Amino acid sequence: MKRLRGGARSVGEIAEGMDVSRPAVSQHLKILKAARLVTDRAEGTRRLYAVNTRGIEVLRSWLDGFWDEMLLAFKETAERQTAKERKQ
Amino acid sequence: MTEQTASSGINPNNVRKVIQVKAPQAVAWAVFTEKMGTWWPLATYKIGKANAVDAVIEPRVGGRWYERGDDGSTCQWGSVLSWEPHTRLVLSWDINADWQYDPSLKTEIEVRFIADGKDRTRVELEHRRLDRYGARRDEMRTIFDSTGDWGRLLESFASAAAA
Numbered sequence: 157m158k159r160l161r162g163g164a165r166s167v168g169e170i171a172e173g174m175d176v177s178r179p180a181v182s183q184h185l186k187i188l189k190a191a192r193l194v195t196d197r198a199e200g201t202r203r204l205y206a207v208n209t210r211g212i213e214v215l216r217s218w219l220d221g222f223w224d225e226m227l228l229a230f231k232e233t234a235e236r237q238t239a240k241e242r243k244q
Numbered sequence: 245m246t247e248q249t250a251s252s253g254i255n256p257n258n259v260r261k262v263i264q265v266k267a268p269q270a271v272a273w274a275v276f277t278e279k280m281g282t283w284w285p286l287a288t289y290k291i292g293k294a295n296a297v298d299a300v301i302e303p304r305v306g307g308r309w310y311e312r313g314d315d316g317s318t319c320q321w322g323s324v325l326s327w328e329p330h331t332r333l334v335l336s337w338d339i340n341a342d343w344q345y346d347p348s349l350k351t352e353i354e355v356r357f358i359a360d361g362k363d364r365t366r367v368e369l370e371h372r373r374l375d376r377y378g379a380r381r382d383e384m385r386t387i388f389d390s391t392g393d394w395g396r397l398l399e400s401f402a403s404a405a406a407a
Contacts, residue, residue, distance in 0.1 A: 219259045219371055226284065227263045227369060233283035234275040238267040
């Protein structure tokens with residue numbers, strides 16, 4: 157996974173300098189892909205693997221709506237409080 | 245699958261929000277920090293088993309940010325990282341993808357209160373370091389073949405939150 161942080165790479169590039177065989181890396185990538193931790197695509201004759209960023213995107217989009225809702229609730233309460241203090 | 249890059253203009257690890265509030269800066273600060281329980285939708289957004297009756301930020305650096313249940317129990321959400329009355333608050337948000345408190349997570353929420361005249365306040369909120377979830381995702385590779393699928397964890401995070 158660490159080797160994929162810099163962007164998409166082929167099996168050969170991932171295996172380079174590692175103490176494991178290419179078939180072992182391929183096998184590992186297959187499991188990571190099944191777990192949806194990496195994605196793959198064909199580029200010419202090579203297959204490139206990349207980190208699956210969908211997880212963080214889902215979270216980000218959820219938080220985006222979450223904070224909209226929170227801040228709106230906060231705004232209404234702060235404005236009510238202000239109106240109340242003015243009356244006093 | 246597109247890779248997020250700096251040139252896209254969106255930092256995938258941050259969420260930014262701005263809201264204009266018709267309230268003086270001191271009131272906006274007080275409502276946000278001292279009276280969070282009056283506006284936070286506790287029926288929906290809580291992590292404890294008990295019904296949550298209050299959301300509390302202890303007013304000091306290192307203070308806890310937590311919900312209090314109707315049975316007296318407390319469930320921590322995070323901690324106070326910066327406490328600058330009326331202007332700036334930084335909280336850690338340590339609720340993980342399983343919707344549980346995890347003090348090692350440490351995503352950050354910065355809230356700035358900017359006076360816009362004496363009657364209005366511009367409130368800017370940034371929830372950042374969401375990459376910390378990504379780091380956890382990397383750690384999860386050791387359990388991916390059993391129950392560690394990040395996609396499923398996120399779905400439960402979202403559904404637990406929406407439930």
